[in-house]
Amino acid sequence: MQLDRISVEIINSAKTYPDGTQGLKPTNLHIEPGEVLALLGPSGCGKTTLLRMIAGLESADAGSQILFGSQDVTLKPVEQRNVGMVFQSYALFPQMSVQANIGYGLTIRGVPTAERKKRVGELIDLVHLNGLEHKRPAELSGGQRQRVALARAVAVRPRVLLLDEPLAALDAKLKETLRDELADLLRQLGITAIHVTHDQQEALAIADRLAVMHAGRIMQVGRGEELYRNPQHAFVAEFLGRVNRIPRSQKEKDQGTIQLGSFAHPCPKHLTESDTLFVRPEDIQLIAPSSQVATAKVIHRTFLGERIEFKLELSPNLTLMEETHNHCSYQIGDTVGLSISPNRLLNPEAAWTKPY
Numbered sequence: 001m002q003l004d005r006i007s008v009e010i011i012n013s014a015k016t017y018p019d020g021t022q023g024l025k026p027t028n029l030h031i032e033p034g035e036v037l038a039l040l041g042p043s044g045c046g047k048t049t050l051l052r053m054i055a056g057l058e059s060a061d062a063g064s065q066i067l068f069g070s071q072d073v074t075l076k077p078v079e080q081r082n083v084g085m086v087f088q089s090y091a092l093f094p095q096m097s098v099q100a101n102i103g104y105g106l107t108i109r110g111v112p113t114a115e116r117k118k119r120v121g122e123l124i125d126l127v128h129l130n131g132l133e134h135k136r137p138a139e140l141s142g143g144q145r146q147r148v149a150l151a152r153a154v155a156v157r158p159r160v161l162l163l164d165e166p167l168a169a170l171d172a173k174l175k176e177t178l179r180d181e182l183a184d185l186l187r188q189l190g191i192t193a194i195h196v197t198h199d200q201q202e203a204l205a206i207a208d209r210l211a212v213m214h215a216g217r218i219m220q221v222g223r224g225e226e227l228y229r230n231p232q233h234a235f236v237a238e239f240l241g242r243v244n245r246i247p248r249s250q251k252e253k254d255q256g257t258i259q260l261g262s263f264a265h266p267c268p269k270h271l272t273e274s275d276t277l278f279v280r281p282e283d284i285q286l287i288a289p290s291s292q293v294a295t296a297k298v299i300h301r302t303f304l305g306e307r308i309e310f311k312l313e314l315s316p317n318l319t320l321m322e323e324t325h326n327h328c329s330y331q332i333g334d335t336v337g338l339s340i341s342p343n344r345l346l347n348p349e350a351a352w353t354k355p356y
Contacts (some may be wrong), residue, residue, distance in 0.1 A: 004193055005033035006069040006159050008054065013064035015049050023049040023058075025216040033069075034185050036193045038207035040200065041239070046216040047196045048164060054194060056081045065210050068159050081160075084191075088165040090145045092137040092152075099124065099133040101148050105156040119125040127185065142177050150182070154189060161186075161193040167202060169200050179205045181330030200240055204228075212236050231348040237278050242348070244284075244320045246277045258345075260294035260338065261314035274347040281309070281323040283344035286330060289337040296320070298334045312336065 008031040009094075024046040031037045039047035052058040054066060056078035065073045073081050081331065092101050099120050106116045111252040124130060127147040137145055146166060153161060166182070167175045183206045186193050197203050203210050204224040211221045214235045220227055224240075232238035246258060256272045257264040271277060289295045299319070300311035310322045310330065320338075330336055 004157070004159065007031060007033045007067075008160055008192060008194070009067040010050070011065040011067070013050075013053060013066060014061040015046075015053060016061050016259075022043070022105050022216055023212060024053070027218055029211060029218060029221065030145070031192060032190055032208075036183075036195060036206060036208045038195045038197060038203035038210045039213060040197060040203045040210050041213035041341060042198055045213040047213050049216075050213075051194060051196045052161055055083050055085060055171060059069055068114045070140050082156070082158050084156065084158035086146075086149045086153045086161070086163045086166045088168045090137070090149040090150055090169075092145060094137050097134045097136060097260035098129055098140070098148055101137070102151045102155050104152060108158065117154055120151075123155055126188065127151045128181075141174075142198075143174050146170070146178060147181075150185065159192070161189075162189045163195040165194070165197055167197075167199070174242045175199075175202070182206055192299075212239060212241070231278075231346065232346050234276075234278070237346060237348045241280060242321065243278045246279065246318070246320075248275055248277065260340075261296060261318065262350055265294060265340070266290065266342075268342040268345060271347050274349075276347070278346040278348065279320075279340055279344060280346075281321040283340065284312075284316065284320060284322040285339040285341075286310070286322060286324055286328065287337040289335050293337040293339060295335055295337055298330055298332050298336060301330070301332050310336075312338070314338075 010027055010029040012026050012028060013024065014022065014026045017210050027050065039050060041047050048262045049058060053060050056076060060066065060074060064074060065072060068081065078352060093104065096104065102123055103116050103120045106119060124133060127150060129144065129147055132140065132144065140148065167178055170178060179202050195206055207224065209222060210224055210227055211218045212227060213219065213263065217235045220231065220236045228235060228240050231240065248258060252259050253273055256267050256278060259269045287293060296312035296314045298310055299313045302309040306326055307323050308326055308328050312320045312322055
């Protein structure tokens with residue numbers, strides 16, 4: 001089942017509530033036809049407000065513009081936008097069977113019985129619900145209910161699919177399985193989809209691109225790997241994964257060094273004027289201590305199955321988190337050497353221009 005692909009264009013769109021609160025500051029965003037884009041950020045950042053504006057469930061401020069393809073839908077009500085929606089709660093009809101839930105939108109649109117049965121059958125195959133057609137939602141697992149909700153949303157062949165925290169109600173193990181299934185399903189459908197989540201791993205696994213939001217603004221848009229490796233704002237660096245901050249003094253800037261405990265590490269030339277540098281835990285290597293490298297004391301060790309996390313004290317004012325393979329034998333109290341590749345040091349603010 002292949003759906004039509006259209007672009008979505010958000011132009012200078014904002015939302016101000018009656019009490020004067022700005023739920024969304026003026027925002028611009030382009031979503032390619034058939035692209036899966038995640039709106040990622042903490043609670044209250046504006047991601048759900050933007051999703052509801054795209055759906056037509058929230059009115060936009062004067063001067064805002066929302067386009068589906070070449071059609072301006074800014075002033076159109078939700079029922080005229082032809083969007084599909086999947087919510088955290090799934091919102092399934094408890095008295096209806098799986099196939100009746102999936103076909104509900106087709107029934108109320110008067111789609112002929114033969115066509116309705118054909119579409120519902122295709123979707124049941126696609127979301128792997130064969131044999132469960134006559135079950136009611138209460139008889140299904142959380143993962144199965146999520147698939148029914150997705151199938152129902154796309155049965156009416158919407159122009160845009162909107163997903164609001166669709167996996168939030170699931171336990172961690174099931175969420176991990178279903179996020180991969182959801183990613184595969186969206187690719188098979190080829191539909192333009194906008195996925196709201198606060199879960200970084202979920203966004204990275206499902207979306208083609210991420211729009212990281214903070215305080216009513218989009219801070220950066222790009223592929224997950226690009227944002228992780230080249231964040232353009234400290235918030236993006238710290239929200240998308242974990243990162244260490246290394247502050248620098250004016251003396252260090254003048255000398256072109258990074259002070260790591262008692263060791264003056266050479267600073268890459270393009271970062272010499274930076275007040276703060278960032279480095280991710282996995283980009284620090286533990287090596288044998290010597291006078292030629294920075295050294296630290298292991299003050300905390302956490303075994304996490306596939307990896308070990310260390311908290312390292314370089315000085316009373318500087319501790320760093322480090323992650324390494326799960327066979328590392330260093331223990332609390334050990335002194336270790338540190339190696340940080342210069343090309344793994346980040347300075348998000350150097351690339352910062354302005355939010356979208």
